[in-house]
Amino acid sequence: MKRRRDLFVGFLLILPALIVLGALYVYPLILSVYTSFTVQGRYGLTNYVKAFDIYWRDIIYSVAISFATTVATLIVSVVVSGYLRFKSWKFLELMYKLPLFIPFLIVGHAMRVFLAPHGTLNNLLTRILRIEELPGLSRSWIGLVWAFVWIMTPYATLIVLGAFRSLDSAYIEAAQNVGASKWKIVIDILIPMCRPSIMVAFILTFVRTISSLTIPIMVGPASPNMITVNMMFRVNYFNDWGTANALGVVSYLIVMVFAIYYLRFMAAERGGIKA
Amino acid sequence: MRRFSILKLTLKVVLVFIILLLVVGPFVGIAIWSFARIWYWPNPIPQEFTLRYWAEVFRQGRVLDSLLLSLKIALLTVGFSITIAIPAAYAFARYRLPAERILLFLFLMPQAFPQLPIFINLARVFGRMGLRGNMWGIVMAHTMASLVFSLWIITATFKSIPLDLEQAAQNLGASRWRVFWTITFPLGIPGVIAGAIHVFLWSMGEFNAAFFIGAPFIQTAPVLMYTASAGYNMQIASVIAIVLMIPSLLFMLVIERFLKAEYIAGIGG
Numbered sequence: 001m002k003r004r005r006d007l008f009v010g011f012l013l014i015l016p017a018l019i020v021l022g023a024l025y026v027y028p029l030i031l032s033v034y035t036s037f038t039v040q041g042r043y044g045l046t047n048y049v050k051a052f053d054i055y056w057r058d059i060i061y062s063v064a065i066s067f068a069t070t071v072a073t074l075i076v077s078v079v080v081s082g083y084l085r086f087k088s089w090k091f092l093e094l095m096y097k098l099p100l101f102i103p104f105l106i107v108g109h110a111m112r113v114f115l116a117p118h119g120t121l122n123n124l125l126t127r128i129l130r131i132e133e134l135p136g137l138s139r140s141w142i143g144l145v146w147a148f149v150w151i152m153t154p155y156a157t158l159i160v161l162g163a164f165r166s167l168d169s170a171y172i173e174a175a176q177n178v179g180a181s182k183w184k185i186v187i188d189i190l191i192p193m194c195r196p197s198i199m200v201a202f203i204l205t206f207v208r209t210i211s212s213l214t215i216p217i218m219v220g221p222a223s224p225n226m227i228t229v230n231m232m233f234r235v236n237y238f239n240d241w242g243t244a245n246a247l248g249v250v251s252y253l254i255v256m257v258f259a260i261y262y263l264r265f266m267a268a269e270r271g272g273i274k275a
Numbered sequence: 276m277r278r279f280s281i282l283k284l285t286l287k288v289v290l291v292f293i294i295l296l297l298v299v300g301p302f303v304g305i306a307i308w309s310f311a312r313i314w315y316w317p318n319p320i321p322q323e324f325t326l327r328y329w330a331e332v333f334r335q336g337r338v339l340d341s342l343l344l345s346l347k348i349a350l351l352t353v354g355f356s357i358t359i360a361i362p363a364a365y366a367f368a369r370y371r372l373p374a375e376r377i378l379l380f381l382f383l384m385p386q387a388f389p390q391l392p393i394f395i396n397l398a399r400v401f402g403r404m405g406l407r408g409n410m411w412g413i414v415m416a417h418t419m420a421s422l423v424f425s426l427w428i429i430t431a432t433f434k435s436i437p438l439d440l441e442q443a444a445q446n447l448g449a450s451r452w453r454v455f456w457t458i459t460f461p462l463g464i465p466g467v468i469a470g471a472i473h474v475f476l477w478s479m480g481e482f483n484a485a486f487f488i489g490a491p492f493i494q495t496a497p498v499l500m501y502t503a504s505a506g507y508n509m510q511i512a513s514v515i516a517i518v519l520m521i522p523s524l525l526f527m528l529v530i531e532r533f534l535k536a537e538y539i540a541g542i543g544g
């Protein structure tokens with residue numbers, strides 16, 4: 001009896017939060033899927049046909065950009081984490097965390113100024129290298145990936161370094177005793193043993209990249225676009241909610257494929273340890 | 276031996292320079308722009324400087340208006356988010372709820388799943404209800420999406436408070452309500468503050484919901500920054516960007532030593 005009363009009280013306490021989530025998140029989520037299948041009150045796949053027809057290149061482009069970002073981010077964060085695992089360097093410790101809480105939109109604007117053809121970076125490089133002109137990186141895929149890596153690295157490094165640091169030093173000392181170099185230890189011991197955390201960093205970076213609107217509208221090229229930018233255009237310029245939502249559902253599906261792969265991976269990992 | 280250490284020192288200086296260029300460089304560009312009056316290529320610095328654009332932050336006008344609006348929305352969002360999160364966090368920490376992990380994960384969804392389609396559709400729903408172009412529409416959207424920060428942080432804080440303290444008070448005859456207000460809540464205040472700061476920073480810099488729900492009548496600071504930057508009004512955009520960046524950097528420096536990967540690793544798992 002007391003257990004049931006407790007359950008009831010507990011449920012009442014989380015009810016306001018659940019109502020907020022249900023009305024303001026779950027309802028629009030369902031609405032977005034529903035809208036993607038309707039054209040003027042009739043059900044069908046017209047929106048998807050249209051979305052793939054116009055934007056198939058952009059869908060591939062978005063996945064490719066997100067993938068490139070994720071791989072580059074992981075490489076940077078493993079290098080930084082590997083260094084900081086062995087040596088303490090306050091400067092690097094502060095620098096990698098600095099972008100952590102800066103809003104994406106502001107990073108987008110700052111990167112746009114930084115990477116522009118006559119921006120801060122080229123201004124400096126042309127003077128150091130004594131060349132006349134350098135191409136600008138903003139409004140190109142390199143600039144886009146650059147900005148994404150800049151904003152994603154702090155989170156990824158926080159996760160990877162946390163995992164590296166929580167690993168028992170005995171493993172590392174054992175390897176050092178038989179003469180393994182530091183980078184060999186990182187590659188052969190730290191990375192394999194911290195694979196679950198690295199996977200978390202991978203998924204998190206990928207999802208945050210592919211769902212970002214602000215970075216691609218600020219630094220991305222005019223064409224091809226990330227699908228988030230296309231969604232915005234569809235709504236703002238064409239008032240075309242059907243196609244926008246079809247693109248939205250496509251982005252859900254891409255993220256879900258990764259999430260399922262991740263959950264499976266985690267399940268296999270856990271099962272493996274138990275066996 | 277000595278030459279080797281000189282080489283090492285030079286390498287380190289070069290490395291520091293490269294890291295500074297990569298990490299701090301982007302801020303230098305916008306900092307210079309915010310003071311520029313005329314700046315043509317190929318001058319390394321602007322031909323003429325001005326404080327005019329910084330004055331806009333303190334003078335009546337659209338820049339100050341947008342900043343005040345963002346501040347108002349962020350403070351209201353913090354208020355709602357914390358008020359809703361505290362009872363829920365207490366329930367998650369102290370009552371054995373069924374499917375606790377799944378429920379907690381559900382609140383992460385707005386941050387860990389594509390957010391843009393949600394806000395686009397929410398803007399449409401709000402449009403029918405007359406909440407589009409309205410501050411309260413943005414506050415509601417922000418409260419929903421930032422609930423995970425306050426809820427997760429406060430839940431973790433409440434869970435870390437030893438149960439013995441509460442039981443001792445209960446044994447002396449205090450009601451559960453009283454125990455909460457005299458023991459659990461005061462001990463949980465650091466978590467509540469951390470959650471509030473997180474929500475505040477997120478709301479101040481949020482663009483997607485503010486853009487689609489606020490359009491076309493109201494402009495928060497990030498939306499005005501976007502409009503200015505897209506219209507090549509670099510000075511206004513840079514001034515707003517720097518003003519919005521200051522709280523994030525301050526917070527970063529303050530909590531730097533308390534920052535733990537576990538919190539954020541938890542977000543992924």
